[in-house]
Amino acid sequence: MNQTMIYRLFAIAITVEIFTEKIEKVSNENYELDMLNEKRHYTHNTGKSNVEEKNKNWNVNEEREAEKQKEKQFQQVNKLKYDKLEMTREMIVDIENSLVEGTLGTLIRDHLEQKMMTINTFQHSVPGIIKFRRKVTAEWNDELSAFVPIPETIQEEIYIFYYLEIETFVQFIENDSLHTHIISLQKIFHNKKLVLLIKGFDGYCRKKKIQHNRTFANAVRTGIDLCVEKDGQSKKKQTIIKGPDQEKIEEELIWLQLIAKVMIVHTKDTEETAEIIGVLSSDIAKIPYKNRNGELNFWVENQIRTGTGYSDTWCRMLQEVQHVTEPVAKGILNRHSTIKSLYDAYNGCHTQEEAENLLTDVEIPNNGLGHRNRYVNKALSKRIYEIFMGNNADAIIS
Structure with a gap:
């Protein structure tokens, strides 16, 4: 091999080595670039995942907070609906201008403001009108058997009060225009229930009598026949018997109630009129919450007596049985302190007669009147047994 060939081979070897180094360098650069891109991609995905995780957690927390707030509002509206003041606070009472003036208007304001009702005045072609509206923030849900919060709205109530003094009422009867007047009112206040407040009816009837x-x-005394009119007495007699008699007025009242379906409330004076308006306004405020499932117009509060504890409630339950007085109930409590105790005692009797006479040896506590050694009699003992242990579902408990 000559020298020229050796140089050529050496040059080729150097060239191959240089080329190899370049390839390795490019490969390293590509590897580093790939690693950098992979790192960037990983960082981007990781950051994106963190953001998504944070957003997800934030949404979950927001939903939980919204649920808590919703539950709080739900509990609040159901709690407030049994507070008398909160019921009456919802009411807006619209009073016709003529009623606002004078003593009656002042007294009405006093009664309504005590109940935290909102008072508004308005002008109407028929004087003596009172209307009602309600600020509604919850509505009843039959499926949940509870109130559900809603955005506040103003709803009109179905009742319309119409105030008349007896003199005006009598004048309508004398002019034979009462029916026409009431029918026209019912057309004006379509689909409303009219409540007629008449002041002074009893006093008028008493004076007529x-x-x-x-x-x-x-x-x-004078021997004068009332059916005979004399020239000198006709004027005096007309003054005495002026106006419809009680029988005629009562006929008109019956027409109002049975035919026109008008509710009538009598008041004796201005003070009682204002008080009655306040009471009936409170009753209207409570109707959706006390009589949701019925058509009862007005309800009387405190009809159901409640006890202060187990023993007091048991004592009051016994007193609902006819002829069971408080001393008798306390005597039974001394022997049977709970309902279960009395029930177990009845079940422990071997015969029905024994069960019926179970309470005959129950001593009635002394009521302070000097009576001693009094016991529950057989008739009452049997009656209590029949009420607690009887199988007749149609039996009347009184």
Whole structure:
């Protein structure tokens, strides 16, 4: 091999080595670039995952907070609906301008403001009108058997109060315009229930009766027949018997109640009128919560007596049985302190007669009137047994 060939081979070897180094360098650079891209991609994905995780956690927390707030509102509206003041606070009472003036208006305001009701005045072609609206923040849900919060809305109530003094009422009857007037009112307030407040009815009837008795007594004394009119007496007689009698008024009241379906409330004076308006306004406020499932117009509060504890409740339950007085109930409590105790005692009897006479040896505590050694009689003992252990579902408990 000559020298020239050796140089050529050496040059080729150097060239191959240089080329190999370049390839390795490019490969290293590509590897580093790939690693950098992979690192960037990993960092991007990791950051994106962290953000998504944070957003997810934030949404979960927000949903939980919303659920808590919703539950809080749910509990609040169901709690408040049994608070009398919160019920009446919802009411907006619209009073016609003529009623606001004078003593009656002042007294009505006093009664309604005590109940935290909102009072508003308005002008109407018919004087003496009172309307009702309600601020509604919850509605009843039959499926949940509870109130559900809703955005506040104003709803009109179905009741319309119409105030009349007896003189105006009598004038309508004398003019034979009462029916027409009431029917026109019902057309104006369509689908509303009219409540007619009449002031002074009892006083008017009492005066008419006194006048009639005096006229009759005078006629008897002087021998004058009431059916005969004399020229000198006709004017006086017309003054005495002026206005419809009680029978005619009662006929009109019956028409109002049975035919026109108007509820009538009588008041004796201005003070009682204002008080009645306050009471009935409270009753209207409570109707959705006390009579949701019925058509009862007005309810009377405190009809159901409640006990302060187990023993007191058991004592009051016994007193609901006819002829069971408080001393008798306490005597039974001394022997049987709970319902289960009395029930077990009845079940422990071998015969029905023994069970019926179970309470005959129960001593009635002294009521302070000097009575001693009194016991529950057989009839009452049997009655209590039949009420607690009887199988007749149609039996009347009184």
